[in-house]
C-alpha cells in the first residue's frame with residue numbers, strides 16, 4: 001500500500017518547483033552571494049566571486065584580503081547594474097607567520113549595506129626542485145648540461161626564479 005504511493009511523490013514535488021517562480025510575489029529584494037575558497041595555496045592563482053541580484057541602487061563593491069597583518073584591497077568598484085557576477089583574482093604570498101586569512105566583501109549604497117567576512121585556510125605551497133643533467137657521469141673538461149624543473153606539491157610546474165649559477 002505504502003509502495004503504491006511512491007510514484008506519485010516525485011511528480012508532485014516537481015510540480016511544486018515549477019509553480020514557485022510563478023508565485024504572485026517574486027522576490028525582488030537585493031540579494032548577495034559571496035563564494036570564497038575554503039583553502040587557498042600561497043603563490044597560486046585564487047579568486048573570490050561575488051553575485052549581486054535585484055540591486056535597486058548603485059553601490060560600491062569592495063573586497064579586502066587580510067593576511068599576515070596586512071590589509072590588501074582586491075577591488076573597489078562602483079556597480080550600477082541590477083545583477084552582477086564578478087570574480088576577483090588574487091594571490092597570497094608565502095608567509096611563515098600566518099596560516100589564516102580573512103576575505104571581507106562590502107557592498108554599500110545610499111540605502112543598502114552588506115558585509116561578509118570569511119576566514120580561509122592558507123596552505124604554504126612547498127615547491128619541489130628537480131635538477132636533471134644530460135649525462136649520469138662526466139669526464140673532466142666535459143660541459144655539464146642541466147635543466148631545473150620546479151613543481152608544486154601537486155606536481156604542477158611553477159614559474160619560479162632560480163638564482164644565477166656562476167660556472
Ligand SMILES: *[C@@H]1O[C@H](CO)[C@@H](O)[C@H](O)[C@H]1NC(C)=O
Pocket residue numbers: 029030056057111112
Ligand atoms: C532598496 O531595497 C531595500 C531592501 O528592500 C530598501 O530598504 C531600500 O529602501 C531600497 N532602496 C531604494 C533606493 O529603493
Ligand SMILES: *[C@@H]1O[C@H](CO)[C@@H](O)[C@H](O)[C@H]1NC(C)=O
Pocket residue numbers: 066069070071
Ligand atoms: C585590517 O582590517 C580589519 C577589519 O577592517 C581591522 O580590524 C584591522 O585592524 C586591519 N589591519 C590593518 C593592519 O590595517
